Amino acid sequence: LNGLFLRVYYLSLEFYMGRTLQNTMVNLALENACDEATYQLGLDMEELQDIEEDAGLGNGGLGRLAACFLDSMASLGLAAYGYGIRYEFGIFNQKIVNGWQVEEADDWLRYGNPWEKARPEYMRPVHFYGRVEHTPEGVKWVDTQVVLALPYDTPVPGYRNNVVNTMRLWSAKAPCDFNLKDFNVGGYIQAVLDRNLAENISRVLYPNDNFFEGKELRLKQEYFVVAATLQDIVRRFKSSKFGSTEVVRVDLSTLPDKVAIQLNDTHPAMAIPELMRILLDTEHQTWEKAWDIVTRTCAYTNHTVLPEALERWPIDLFQNLLPRHLEIIFEINRRHLERIANLYPGDHDRLRRMSLVEEGDQKKINMAHLCIVGSHAVNGVARIHSDIIKATLFKDFYEVDPHKFQNKTNGITPRRWLVMCNPGLAEVIAERIGEDYIRDLDQLKNLLEFVDDDSLIRDIAKIKQENKLKFSAYLEEHYKVKIxxxxxxxxxxxxxxxxxxxxxxxxxxxxxxxxxxxxxxxxxxxxxxxxxxxxxxxxxxxxxxxxxxxxxxxxxxxxxxxxxxxxxxxxxxxxxxxxxxxxxxxxxxxxxxxxxxxxxxxxxxxxxxxxxxxxxxxxxxxxxxxxxxxxxxxxxxxxxxxxxxxxxxxxxxxxxxxxxxxxxxxxxxxxxxxxxxxxxxxxxxxxxxxxxxxxxxxxxxxxxxxxxxxxxxxxxxxxxxxxxxxxxxxIAGCGKFSSDRTISQYAREIWGMEPTPNFCIYLWLFHKKNKC
The missing domain is CATH 3.40.50.2000 (Glycogen Phosphorylase B;)
Structure with a gap:
């Protein structure tokens, strides 16, 4: 039963969710009932849907993939949480003025967000700056600046299976205490204004796709989400019993049996040294035990081979912002290079290539190398991509630990990307092969039996033409162009x-x-x-x-x-x-x-x-x-x-x-x-x-x-x-490209758990195991 009671934590700096209303109605099988109810009230459901702002908390593919994965994890009955940042301003709104792109702020929270619920009872402190003290009692990170992380929870319903998972996004808040001596010298107003600097951490999404921007605020964002999330993970793991929020003294040695942390690209890479810091400095584990826990808990997904997209943080910035974590990364690197030197004696060039610390005019931490060394699994997102990273980008690491490297070809959720956005086509398909394909997209291959069927050919062509007419009308209304x-x-x-x-x-x-x-x-x-x-x-x-x-x-x-x-x-x-x-x-x-x-x-x-x-x-x-x-x-x-x-x-x-x-x-x-x-x-x-x-x-x-x-x-x-x-x-060949298939592979081959779409069985087993 262990796999059933393991929790997955999907860490991503981006969740490109879009709108929620229609997707929720589809997954809860309420679309027809809601259409009828609004009609009876003299309202138009499409007009209501158009009022909702997109939750544009992502740049493109990486953020949208995270959103599809949340849908699939809920639809497959996995106990999974998405963790990210509640950006006050998402990806910018684009205006074309005289042919040029002009950016406008995406104030998506202007009128509030009805789907989220603030959870101040789970607010967590996140530390920055300060210095490190080595004492006989252990290592202490002192004189830090504290920012509070306030969680907001958004429900993620599975497809008609009575499962609702959670996406928890953190918002930065300044602590309430003030430095009174500043007030005494007339600095009260400035002290209050400076509180906003702390809250800038969750103010805006960096609008870069496949490009690394080494700004201090970005590193703050990356550590902020990781530090708050890991405190939440440890709190939940330590809960004394089902439903309790009380934290008790619990040995974390079994953490990898109950917790899987998936790093969506290198953006949440700080989870590795942060979990080490918690285990070493707070839980007082030995280095060897702590490192075993970390590597068995964390897994890393690589999303790019473009050199300009790979994160490399300057050591000087690390030293100032996160001094304890820099010490831990240096020690991880020392032990890592010691192992490589033993495997390849005298190969200094290999040591240079595989080091977590890149030499040069400015020393930098290679975050992809940190993720590989600190994870038990590394995956690409298409077969050709996974082959390329093994043959080129991470060739040295693959030669040392070939068992770590896997492929997980990406997928999309058929709920949003067919049933919701193209109901006519979804219905035409269901008329031929039944509705079960929505849960099992592999069934689309049954359409091949009808490939020469004139009625299916006619129906699909008709649906396409209807969609084109509808979009042509949209273009004419919004772009003033007739096509x-x-x-x-x-x-x-x-x-x-x-x-x-x-x-x-x-x-x-x-x-x-x-x-x-x-x-x-x-x-x-x-x-x-x-x-x-x-x-x-x-x-x-x-x-x-x-x-x-x-x-x-x-x-x-x-x-x-x-x-x-x-x-x-x-x-x-x-x-x-x-x-x-x-x-x-x-x-x-x-x-x-x-x-x-x-x-x-x-x-x-x-x-x-x-x-x-x-x-x-x-x-x-x-x-x-x-x-x-x-x-x-x-x-x-x-x-x-x-x-x-x-x-x-x-x-x-x-x-x-x-x-x-x-x-x-x-x-x-x-x-x-x-x-x-x-x-x-x-x-x-x-x-x-x-x-x-x-x-x-x-x-x-x-x-x-x-x-x-x-x-x-x-x-x-x-x-x-x-x-x-x-x-x-x-269409018949699309079965492989369901995110349900992708997530099932992650679950079985990386997280060590079995998808359980039938939530009733899951709940019965859970209650039986916990006798509650």
Whole structure:
């Protein structure tokens, strides 16, 4: 029974939850009853839903994955908690002004949050700064500054199984005591104002995706959530009996048998030295015993191979902010390097590569190395990604501890990303194979029996067209642009980043535009190309990419020769709620990152489940999507990981492609010559210079293959029946990409517990074990 009574703590600095009302109604089977009740009151449920603010406490994939995981953990009956920060301001609201991104604060708590409940009885102190004293009685961290962590609980209901888990988010509060001597010298007002500095810790989400920003406030956030959470974990573990809040003296040696801590990327990495500090300084365990407890309790998920995204904190900052933790990390590193030296005597270069402390002009702590050394399991988030980290990024660590490394391909919750956002398609599927697929997405493969069924083909095509008409009306209302709902909806929505290659999409748009201009009487497949996403406020190139997209749209959309055969729209303020509208209406999903750069992707899975076909590289989860649906049912193009590696060794010469491919040269010359920026000819000179001379992501190398693949897309779209049959193959291949499957694998292979969707059995066993 041990696995049944183990609690999972999912630590993440981001939870991109979106709206809660409709998702809760779906999971509690109350949607029809609530619709009827509001109708009887003369209200419209959709209007009520539109009033709710998105809980945008995440940047993109990592935060949304955490939200999907919470849904699956509840739906599978796991005793699981999500822990994070209750940011007062979430991911910024994006406005497009004169073609440029402008950021506005996301004051999502302006009118309160009806889903949360403050729990002041569980408020916890978190310490910063100070100094360390080594005394005969033990080590003491003294003269610290204290910030209080106030928890807010949000219910996370499982899908129709009477389970409700909890997401607990911490808010920073200043303590009530004041320094009276400051008041005596006239500093009362300043002392009160300085209280706000402490509360800045939970003020705002850092708006960076796949980019590390080594600011003191960010390290404070990371330690704040970890310190408060671990106190909560220990309190709950020490509770004297079921339902008690009294903390008693309990030996923590059995902690790994009852507690699993999952670190969502390196952001909560401070959990490792903080748990060591608690065990050593408070619980007075030996180092060896404490380290055994920590490593058996913690597990680490890696989400990126991009070097600029990996966290490396300066030692000077650590020394000032968290001096005791720096001592502990140094000792972890000393013992770790001693072990490596014994395994590989004389290999000093290996010691340097594997050290937790990186030498250089400024010594830094490598947080990924800390996570690997301090965890019993390390996983990537798609098979190709897990292979890459074993072969390159963490190769040395894999050679030493191969048993630690696993793969857990990401997934999405079918409740939000099908039943809720695309009820028409969910119903059509249920009519053929029953409703059980919502709990067991593998059952979607039963749709293959109907792949040639004209009625299913007709129904799926009809649902797609209805979704497109609905989204067209939305665009007309909110963007004041009228589009052709019979055109192909070609969509790329994700964070704006060079590695995601929105620039490759731009080159295709320009190429298509030039072809239509050259042969206006040809029978072109009409396209509405939509690109959306936010750029980090300090990321100049990403913001310039947005400006290029809007500039191309300005020219293309007003060209009478082109008409409605090609439209380009930048979707402003892309977020969860907008994704729920655009994804069900999409025909083509763009997943075109350079092979080996996208860890997994989850947007690709959402599009696939909602009946969009994928054009993409063999990167991230695209590889497994092609396996599940059949590579012939996706539009795969471009270099594979081995090709990219070979090009890195031989050298990438962008000018060779520029000089050899006339359409590419024409598109680049138009961008460089001001065709799309007539008022400022050199507006895009930085993009042109980057693409021609220092493009890390090799856009030109995949241009030819991409254009040819897009031609195949256009040709197939003219045959609606064959297109829809390919769509059915894709939907039928989605079973693997349920977050229920992902979480079941985490539970069995990392946390050592068995999913228990039947909560009644779980409750009966629990009461029997505890005799209560």
């Amino acid at each position: 052709n709902p019979n055109s192909m909806f070609d969509v790329q929505v994700k964070r704006i980043h060079e590695y995601k290659r929105q620039l490759l999409n731009c080159l295709h748009i320009i190429t298509l535009y030039n072809r239509i201009k050259k042969e206006p009487n040809k029978n072109w497949t009409p396209r509405t190309i939509m690109i959306g996403g936010k750029a980090a406020p300090g990321y100049h190139t990403a913001k310039l990419i947005i400006r290029l997209i809007t500039a191309i749209g300005d020219i293309v959309n007003h060209d009478e020769v082109v008409g409605d055969r090609l439209k380009v729209i930048f979707l402003e303020n892309y977020k969860v709620t907008l994704a729920e509208k655009i994804i069900p209406a999409s025909d083509l999903s763009e997943q075109i990152s350079t092979a080996g750069t996208e860890a997994s992707g989850t947007g690709n899975m959402k599009f696939m489940l909602n009946g969009a076909l994928t054009i993409g590289t063999m990167d991230g989860a695209n590889v497994e999507m092609a396996e599940e649906a059949g590579e012939e049912n996706l539009f795969i193009f471009g270099m594979r990981v081995d090709d990219v590696d070979a090009m890195d060794k031989s050298g990438y010469d962008a000018m060779e492609y520029y000089n050899r491919i006339p359409e590419l040269k024409q598109a680049m010359d138009q961008i460089a010559g001001g065709y799309f920026s007539p008022d400022q000819h050199d507006l895009f000179k930085d993009i042109v210079n980057m693409l021609l001379h220092h493009d890390r992501f090799k856009v030109f190398a995949d241009y030819e293959a991409y254009i040819k693949c897009q031609d195949k897309v256009s040709a197939l779209y003219k045959n609606p029946k064959e297109w829809t049959k390919m769509v059915i193959h894709n």
